[in-house]
Structures are given as C-alpha cells and as structure tokens.
Amino acid sequence: MGPVERALDLLAKGCVGVAGTGLVVLVAIFGWLVWGRYVMNDTPTWVEQVALLLVVWITFLGGAAGVWTQSHLSIEFIREMLPSVLRVPLHWMALAGMLVFGIVLFWQGWTLAQSLWPRRVPMLGVTEGLRAVPMAICGALTAVFTLYQAVALATAKT
Amino acid sequence: MGLALLFGLFFFGLLTGMPVAFALGLATVGGFLYEGLPLFIGFQRVLSGISVFSLLAIPFFIFAGELMMQGGIAGRLVRLASYAVGWMRGGLGIVNVASSMLFGGISGSAVADTSALGSILMPVMKEKGYDPDYAVNVTVTSSVAGVVIPPSHNMILFAVAAGGVSVSKLFIAGIVPGVLMCLCLGLVAYVVAVKRGYPAETFPGFKSLAISTIVALPGLMTAVIIVGGVLSGVMTVTESGAFGAIWAILVTVFVYRELTWEKFRAAVVTSVRTTALVMLLVATASAFSYLLTLYRVPDLLATAVTGISDNPIVILLLLNLVLLGLGMIMDMAALILITTPIFLPVVVGLGMDPIQFGVILMMNLGLGLCTPPVGACLFVGCVVGGVRIDQAVRTIWPFYLAIFGALMLVTYVPAFSMTLPGLME
Amino acid sequence: ETWRTWAIHPEGYPNVTALESFAEDVATATEGRIEPQVYPGGVLGAQPDAIEQLRAGAIAVGNFNMGPMGEIVPATNVLSLPFIFRDVDHMHAAMDGEIGQRFSDALSEAGIVALSWMDSGSRSFYNTKKPIMTPADMDGLKFRVMSNDLYVQMVDSLGGNATPMAYGEVYQSLKTGVIDGAENNYPSFESSNHYEVAKYYSITNHLIIPECICVAKSVWDDTSPEDQELVREAAIAAAEEQRQLWAERSDASRAQVSEAGVEINEVEDPMAFQTAMEPVYAKFIEANPDLEQLIRDIQAVE
Numbered sequence: 113m114g115p116v117e118r119a120l121d122l123l124a125k126g127c128v129g130v131a132g133t134g135l136v137v138l139v140a141i142f143g144w145l146v147w148g149r150y151v152m153n154d155t156p157t158w159v160e161q162v163a164l165l166l167v168v169w170i171t172f173l174g175g176a177a178g179v180w181t182q183s184h185l186s187i188e189f190i191r192e193m194l195p196s197v198l199r200v201p202l203h204w205m206a207l208a209g210m211l212v213f214g215i216v217l218f219w220q221g222w223t224l225a226q227s228l229w230p231r232r233v234p235m236l237g238v239t240e241g242l243r244a245v246p247m248a249i250c251g252a253l254t255a256v257f258t259l260y261q262a263v264a265l266a267t268a269k270t
Numbered sequence: 271m272g273l274a275l276l277f278g279l280f281f282f283g284l285l286t287g288m289p290v291a292f293a294l295g296l297a298t299v300g301g302f303l304y305e306g307l308p309l310f311i312g313f314q315r316v317l318s319g320i321s322v323f324s325l326l327a328i329p330f331f332i333f334a335g336e337l338m339m340q341g342g343i344a345g346r347l348v349r350l351a352s353y354a355v356g357w358m359r360g361g362l363g364i365v366n367v368a369s370s371m372l373f374g375g376i377s378g379s380a381v382a383d384t385s386a387l388g389s390i391l392m393p394v395m396k397e398k399g400y401d402p403d404y405a406v407n408v409t410v411t412s413s414v415a416g417v418v419i420p421p422s423h424n425m426i427l428f429a430v431a432a433g434g435v436s437v438s439k440l441f442i443a444g445i446v447p448g449v450l451m452c453l454c455l456g457l458v459a460y461v462v463a464v465k466r467g468y469p470a471e472t473f474p475g476f477k478s479l480a481i482s483t484i485v486a487l488p489g490l491m492t493a494v495i496i497v498g499g500v501l502s503g504v505m506t507v508t509e510s511g512a513f514g515a516i517w518a519i520l521v522t523v524f525v526y527r528e529l530t531w532e533k534f535r536a537a538v539v540t541s542v543r544t545t546a547l548v549m550l551l552v553a554t555a556s557a558f559s560y561l562l563t564l565y566r567v568p569d570l571l572a573t574a575v576t577g578i579s580d581n582p583i584v585i586l587l588l589l590n591l592v593l594l595g596l597g598m599i600m601d602m603a604a605l606i607l608i609t610t611p612i613f614l615p616v617v618v619g620l621g622m623d624p625i626q627f628g629v630i631l632m633m634n635l636g637l638g639l640c641t642p643p644v645g646a647c648l649f650v651g652c653v654v655g656g657v658r659i660d661q662a663v664r665t666i667w668p669f670y671l672a673i674f675g676a677l678m679l680v681t682y683v684p685a686f687s688m689t690l691p692g693l694m695e
Numbered sequence: 696e697t698w699r700t701w702a703i704h705p706e707g708y709p710n711v712t713a714l715e716s717f718a719e720d721v722a723t724a725t726e727g728r729i730e731p732q733v734y735p736g737g738v739l740g741a742q743p744d745a746i747e748q749l750r751a752g753a754i755a756v757g758n759f760n761m762g763p764m765g766e767i768v769p770a771t772n773v774l775s776l777p778f779i780f781r782d783v784d785h786m787h788a789a790m791d792g793e794i795g796q797r798f799s800d801a802l803s804e805a806g807i808v809a810l811s812w813m814d815s816g817s818r819s820f821y822n823t824k825k826p827i828m829t830p831a832d833m834d835g836l837k838f839r840v841m842s843n844d845l846y847v848q849m850v851d852s853l854g855g856n857a858t859p860m861a862y863g864e865v866y867q868s869l870k871t872g873v874i875d876g877a878e879n880n881y882p883s884f885e886s887s888n889h890y891e892v893a894k895y896y897s898i899t900n901h902l903i904i905p906e907c908i909c910v911a912k913s914v915w916d917d918t919s920p921e922d923q924e925l926v927r928e929a930a931i932a933a934a935e936e937q938r939q940l941w942a943e944r945s946d947a948s949r950a951q952v953s954e955a956g957v958e959i960n961e962v963e964d965p966m967a968f969q970t971a972m973e974p975v976y977a978k979f980i981e982a983n984p985d986l987e988q989l990i991r992d993i994q995a996v997e
C-alpha cells in the first residue's frame with residue numbers, strides 16, 4: 113500500500129468512524145427520548161431534529177466510504193459480459209461519471225450549505241447549513257477516491 | 271424529449287456499471303440542465319429525500335439485526351426455528367416467510383424488514399446448504415408483507431393522499447391479503463426447495479425444542495419488544511426500533527456474553543455501510559422522482575390506460591401493470607402520493623372501494639420494491655446476502671408469480687380485502 | 696408560459712380547487728400568455744423546499760402556509776403566536792388591510808410576492824382522554840405539535856407535555872397512547888382520520904394562520920403590468936372562493952366527526968387560555984423587539 117493509498121484508506125475509515133459514532137448516538141438519544149417520555153413525562157423536544165441531522169451525516173459519510181470500498185450497489189453483469197473493446201471504455205465512462213457527479217455533489221452541497229446557513233433548525237437553534245455540509249464532503253471524497261481509482265486503473269494497464 | 275434523455279442517461283449509467291444511486295443522480299443532473307432548472311433544487315431533493323422521520327426506523331432495524339447476528343441471538347433464534355419447522359422440506363424458507371409476516375408486519379417497512387431478517391436468516395440458510403440466491407429471493411419477496419400487513423406507514427400515506435379513507439379500516443383490510451400473499455410465497459418456497467433438494471432436518475424431539483426455546487427467549491424478546499412496543503402502543507415504530515437495538519446490546523453483553531468490543535464495532539461498521547447504501551439510493555431516487563413528477567409521467571400513463579379500453583377487468587389489469595412498471599423505477603412513497611389522486615377516481619368509477627384500491631396499491635408497489643432496476647428491498651437483500659443482483663433475479667420469478675397471483679386475487683375478488691372491514695360496521 | 700403551481704394539499708381540497716380556478720382564470724384572462732399548472736399533494740416537495748424552489752424560479756406560484764414561513768421571513772412568526780387573532784373574521788380584517796400589506800412587504804424582500812390570503816381555519820386541541828374545559832385539564836397530557844419553538848412553548852405554558860412529532864406518526868401514536876392528543880382544524884382532524892381515535896375536540900381556536908397565493912418575484916418582474924393586474928385579480932377571486940369552500944368544508948367535517956361520535960365542546964373560559972400565553976409573548980417580544988409594534992397593531996384591528 114503506497115502512502116497515498118494509505119492516506120485515502122485512513123480517510124475512508126475516518127468517515128466510517130464518525131458515521132458509526134453518529135449511529136450509536138442516534139440509538140442513545142432515542143433511548144433518552146423513550147425514557148423522557150414515559151418515565152419522566154417530559155419529552156426531550158430536540159431529539160427528532162438531532163436525529164434527522166445525524167441520519168444525513170451517516171448517509172453521506174458512509175456513502176463516501178462506500179465509494180472507496182466499492183460497496184455501492186451496481187449492475188456490472190452487463191458490462192462484464194461485453195467484449196473488452198466495449199467493456200474497457202464503459203469502465204472508464206463509469207469512473208468519469210462518478211468523478212463528474214462527485215464534483216457536482218461537492219459544488220451543490222457547498223452552495224446549499226451557504227444558502228441554508230442563515231436558517232435555524234427548529235427546536236435546536238443550530239444552522240440549517242449543517243444539513244448540507246456532509247453532502248459537500250461526500251462529493252469531494254467521491255471525486256478524490258474515484259480519481260485515485262482511475263489513476264490506479266491507468267497505471268495497472270501499462 | 272427530456273424524459274427520453276433522463277431515462278437514456280440513467281440506463282446508460284447502469285450499463286457502464288456505475289452504482290445505481292450515482293446513475294440516478296447523474297441522470298437527474300442531466301435532466302435539470304436540459305430543462306434549464308436550477309441544479310440546487312435537485313440537490314435539495316437529494317437532501318430532503320432522506321430527512322424524513324419515518325426513515326429513521328431503517329438504521330435502527332439494520333443495527334438491531336446486526337447486533338442480533340454478532341451477539342449470538344440470531345443463531346439461537348434460527349436453531350429454535352429449525353427445530354420447530356426444519357423437519358419440513360425447505361423449512362428455513364418457510365420460517366423466513368412466517369417470520370416476515372410477524373416481523374415485517376410490525377416494522378411497516380419492507381426495506382428494514384429485509385435488512386433485519388435477511389442479516390439474521392440468510393447466513394444460516396447458506397450454512398445449511400441453501401443457495402444464496404434462494405435465500406435472497408425468499409427474504410426479499412416475503413418482506414412485502416411489511417407494507418401490506420398493518421401497521422404500515424405507507425397505508426397512512428395512502429389514506430392522506432386519498433383524502434378521507436379510514437386508516438383503521440385500511441389496516442384491517444390488509445390482514446387477509448397479507449396472509450394470503452405469504453401463503454402463496456410459502457408454497458413457492460416449499461416447491462422450489464423440494465426441486466432443489468434442500469435438506470429437511472430430522473425432528474430433534476420435544477425436549478431439545480423446549481431447551482432451544484428457553485435459550486432463545488431473551489433474544490426473542492428483541493422481537494417482542496419491537497413488535498409489542500408498537501402493538502401495545504407503548505412506543506412508536508421508530509422508538510421501538512431504537513429500543514430493540516438497545517435491548518439487543520443488553521442481552522448480547524449481559525446474558526449471552528458474546529458481544530465483544532470487536533463484534534460491536536463490526537456491527538456498527540456494517541450497519542453504517544448498509545444504512546448509507548440504502549439512504550443514498552433513497553436520496554438520489556427522490557431527486558429523480560422530482561423530474562418524473564414535473565414531466566407528469568403518471569398522468570401520461572393514466573390517460574393512456576383509460577384510452578385503451580372501457581372493460582373494467584382490462585382496465586384493472588392495465589392499471590396493475592402500469593403501477594408495476596412505475597414501481598420498478600420509482601420510490602414507493604412518492605408513487606403513492608402521485609398516483610393515488612390520479613388512479614383512485616378511475617377505479618372508484620369502476621365501482622371499487624378506495625380501501626380495496628389501497629391494499630392493491632400496497633401489494634403492487636411492494637412488488638416493485640423487489641424488482642430491478644430500482645428495487646430497494648432487492649438491493650438491500652443482495653447486499654446483505656452477498657449476491658449479485660443478476661444472480662438473484664435469474665431465479666426469483668416463481669416468487670414474483672406468487673405475489674402477482676395474490677395481487678390478482680385481491681384485485682378481482684373484493685372479499686379478500688373487504689370482508690374484515692365490513693365486519694367493523 | 697407555463698407557471699408551475701405548488702400546493703401541499705391533495706386534489707379536491709378547497710385550496711387546490713381554488714388554485715385550479717385561478718389557473719383557469721389566468722389562462723383565459725391572459726389569452727394563454729400565462730398558463731398556471733397545479734401540482735397538488737406536495738409532489739414537488741414539502742413547504743420549506745418549495746419556498747426555495749419558488750425563490751429560485753423553478754416554480755412560479757405557491758400556496759404557502761405562514762406557519763413554517765417564519766424560518767425564512769421572521770416577521771411572519773407573529774402569525775404563529777397563539778391567539779394573535781380573536782377569530783377568523785379578525786384575521787380577514789387584518790390580512791386584507793394594511794397589516795396584510797406589511798407582511799407582503801416583508802415577504803417581497805425575500806423574493807416572494809403575496810397576491811392574496813387564504814384560510815387554513817382555526818386550530819383547536821383534540822385528545823383521547825377527556826374534554827378540555829380549562830388549561831388545568833391539559834395537565835400532564837402529551838400533545839403533538841409541529842416542530843416550532845412557539846408551539847412547544849404554547850403547550851408547555853398550558854401545562855401540557857409538548858411532543859414534536861412527524862405528522863404521519865400521529866394517527867398510530869394517538870391510537871396506541873404514545874401521545875394523548877394533537878391540535879388541528881376540523882378538515883385536517885377529519886381527513887387525517889384522527890377522529891377515529893381521538894374522541895374529544897375542544898374548541899380553543901388557539902392558532903389562526905393565514906396562507907398566501909404567492910408568486911416568485913423573478914417571475915413577477917418578468918410579467919407585464921397588465922398581466923400582473925389580471926393575475927392579481929384572479930388570485931383575489933381564488934382566495935375568496937377558497938374561504939367560501941373552506942367554511943363549507945369545515946362545517947361538513949365538523950358534522951362528520953360529530954356524527955362519528957366525537958364530543959365537541961366549547962372551553963369554559965377562553966380568557967384563561969389566552970392569559971396563559973403571556974410568558975410566550977413576553978419571550979417572543981424579548982427576542983424580537985422590532986416586532987412588538989406589529990403585534991400591538993394586529994391586536995388593535997377591529
């Protein structure tokens with residue numbers, strides 16, 4: 113494993129780490145909600161909104177890591193059945209598509225975060241922009257991971 | 271033209287082997303650029319598609335399922351199940367269907383059911399010599415029971431979209447069709463199992479059965495908490511999902527003492543991966559659906575259907591086929607909201623009760639969850655089962671037929687859905 | 696030119712029926728230069744998303760409720776204050792006059808042109824336990840509210856236990872006792888089927904929140920003054936039709952839930968509920984001192 117690959121691998125693991133912590137927190141705050149509602153008869157009103165925020169972070173950080181580990185759902189069987197004269201360009205196009213989408217996701221996530229920034233999440237008071245930030249992160253990481261995979265593919269061929 | 275571009279881009283993306291979620295996203299970007307719409311609106315849909323409260327149940331069920339698997343609950347449950355009905359040919363297939371009726375009937379989410387039950391049952395089925403594709407097929411198709419048997423979030427969605435349909439009647443109406451569907455699936459699971467020569471284990475005796483029951487009891491409580499929490503009304507579905515996960519941690523740490531820190535971490539990591547896969551798909555699919563709505567796709571199809579025939583039997587069949595087609599490529603919740611106002615007047619004009627149509631819609635769009643190219647349950651089932659989608663789909667058709675057969679019965683014989691609600695009056 | 700028109704309500708709802716008349720009127724009056732196309736049922740997204748879409752010009756017309764508008768146009772939070780209007784007539788008098796113009800100006804700064812004001816009825820509490828006569832009857836009961844600090848403070852100040860919850864979860868939560876009650880107007884109480892499980896509806900009329908027919912400012916500025924006038928006339932006519940239809944629908948819903956066995960009661964002392972809101976108002980004015988005059992002016996409208 114070269115230094116670049118190791119760094120990117122660490123980055124992907126970091127994403128899973130943060131998302132995993134988010135998942136555990138998600139379960140814990142719902143435990144707190146149930147406790148508050150039934151035992152204390154005082155519903156913590158922030159749980160719903162925090163949970164919705166957490167899910168977005170888990171989705172996009174986990175999604176970015178999925179690009180690195182190539183664990184997203186895809187239908188590769190058609191491409192793999194084709195002769196290499198078609199298969200190889202299609203594979204390149206898939207990588208190009210991922211790269212483009214990653215860049216657009218980053219750009220749009222960033223734009224959205226900026227436009228949402230002045231708004232407050234109801235019941236929490238934190239900025240709505242936090243909802244869009246993970247989307248930008250996911251886009252940037254998707255682009256970086258895909259770029260590395262493209263470089264690896266190119267160098268493997270020669 | 272824009273519509274052709276949208277689908278062209280999507281299918282081309284799939285052909286290149288891009289992840290489905292990204293192919294949907296990229297096609298949507300193309301569609302927005304073509305229409306000259308601001309791109310950020312598409313990404314706003316991506317974001318709000320997953321900012322939905324009822325979706326929170328998904329990570330919880332996935333996590334609870336993973337914990338049950340890592341911490342030894344699943345193994346004990348399945349031993350009990352296989353002692354109880356394993357003596358039948360393809361016993362685990364039938365256990366799978368039966369537990370879906372119970373588990374998914376309570377979860378209300380077919381996707382959550384697939385991931386929770388699939389992560390428990392599929393590894394054991396494979397261990398017992400069942401082919402992975404069979405395990406995926408049974409798990410995925412039986413999870414549709416989750417949307418048909420009450421309670422079901424999707425039914426509430428339908429009641430709201432239909433404007434003034436009684437939710438409690440709708441809930442009751444779903445029971446018989448849901449059970450009917452599971453009977454059909456159980457039969458198919460049995461026949462296929464016999465054909466493939468899956469093992470029928472010897473009955474180990476009542477003493478072993480009793481012991482395995484007692485051993486499995488604390489683990490079984492996880493299901494009881496999730497099921498009972500909702501049915502008794504102590505908790506909402508989302509809360510009971512979280513509580514089920516907490517209970518699973520407690521039992522596996524303190525009772526079974528199998529959940530080490532390493533296994534806990536593994537459960538968290540796998541849950542994050544599965545959750546992210548599903549939710550990212552929901553996210554980009556809702557942006558894609560936005561464009562389909564703008565193009566008024568359901569409208570176009572409804573007009574086409576009523577233009578073809580005025581024979582009720584033919585129209586109902588056509589409507590079912592249109593819904594099946596839409597269900598293959600679109601998200602269930604969005605489809606309920608979009609198609610209900612358009613199709614409901616048509617079927618009511620044919621003399622059908624809105625309640626019956628609601629049940630038909632659930633079964634029909636539920637089947638769409640199991641079909642490619644966009645089938646959330648199929649995707650999740652394949653991820654959990656470690657099977658490629660094309661492998662699973664190659665052998666799934668008898669299971670599709672079972673659901674479709676039940677769907678036809680419910681469509682043409684109102685008694686299946688309308689008898690129980692009729693008793694309420 | 697096609698004007699995409701957003702509505703959260705399903706087809707057949709008074710708002711959607713009125714918007715369809717609006718679409719027809721506009722198309723006829725402008726001789727097809729403008730053709731509004733109604734997308735009911737929130738198929739293009741929930742309101743906060745739809746507002747952003749309108750501001751970006753992706754949709755041209757929206758039927759927005761002023762409740763969730765507060766996140767974008769803070770002045771409209773005043774309309775979410777409990778008991779800000781004495782009754783629906785008071786709301787009409789205020790919104791159709793100079794007060795309404797002030798809200799229009801505030802919306803306009805955010806790129807939203809309000810043409811006319813519709814009704815969303817008046818909201819009251821309903822629950823599964825008992826008739827609410829005095830604030831003391833709400834003690835310890837769990838009421839679902841929309842996610843908004845004002846509504847949480849409102850229920851807490853009345854002695855209840857405010858529980859923000861997604862709308863789709865309410866029916867089951869009522870049925871199973873996760874919550875004891877919620878609050879809404881008659882048509883929603885009826886169409887959501889909550890009346891099947893919550894058998895007590897107590898008329899508190901605590902929230903009377905107007906809705907607008909709004910046009911995107913970017914679209915509006917591209918429209919000729921003659922067409923603007925025609926569109927505005929159609930919007931005002933549609934709002935009148937909606938108010939009429941809403942009143943009829945509200946009566947029909949009341950009759951239907953009453954027939955289904957729901958016990959509807961007037962509260963004993965409406966003033967007691969309003970007095971309980973003093974800390975809510977005090978806190979709101981403390982946080983938004985610039986809006987105090989607007990509140991006083993609304994209350995002064997006859």
Ligand code: NA
Pocket residue numbers: 366367369370384387408409410411412413
């Ligand atoms: Na199953």
Ligand code: NA
Pocket residue numbers: 369370371373374375380383412413414415416
């Ligand atoms: Na199921």
